[in-house]
Amino acid sequence: MKTDLKIKSLLLGVTFLTVGYVSAQTEHTTATQQVQTAQSSSPEIEALQKQIAAKPDDTQALVGLATAYQNAGDYASAITTWNKITALIPDWAPAYYSIGYANQSAKNTDAAKSAYEQYIAKVKPAEVEANKQNLAYAYFFIAFMDKDSNPEKAKQYIAKSLQYDNSNQDALTLSKSLMN
Structure with a gap:
């Protein structure tokens, strides 16, 4: 019951977050990577990391952190965080879509394909x-x-x-x- 509530409360928010993530970044330059590294240690990320350190199963904070990592271009950290979410809520489809997006952005096409396949399998008819x-x-x-x-x-x-x-x-x- 608690898992269903978590899934429903997060579904709407992440659906809006992931809808815009349809095309992956195709070029990375050293300057872009430096900006991304600086962004992946932003105050927002640091605050979310502290929040999760205090409560590791806070799925809303984890979604916020994974999204912040993606927005900063830190796809490895985003993937790790999305995987933590799927461990807590294994049937929550949007997390798998986000794993696919992050892997695609990181040019891990096989992992992206696998995650998108999992996403398709996890979407419930009502969703x-x-x-x-x-x-x-x-x-x-x-x-x-x-x-x-x-x-x-x-x-x-x-x-x-x-x-x-x-x-x-x-x-x-x-x-x-x-x-x-």
Whole structure:
């Protein structure tokens, strides 16, 4: 019962946080990395770390910390923190989406694909409507990753992606290329 309450209270907040995370950063420069390092030790992060040190199972603080790490570009710390959340709330789908995003941003494409697959599996039927954009992207990413190695799976996944968002031009282009 307590886990259900935690899941419901966090679902809305993280859904809003993750909706904007559809494209990963593609270039990192030394200056950008220096800024990210400075940001990953921000007062916000430090305050959240202290809060979690006092109460390690505070899932709201953990979500805030994971999000702050992602915003700072500290994807390794974000992934570690999202994994702590999945240990506390193993059926909470948005955490897996965020793990996928963080891995994709860190250019860990295999880990991103795995996390997006877990996300898809964890979304409950009652949550589909609220997760349409993220589901569309997760299916698209997996289809894109599988287009050469498993074209049949890619076709199924791109069709699912378009079912959730039929206006995504990248998904439409991939769909066309898979049909040829």
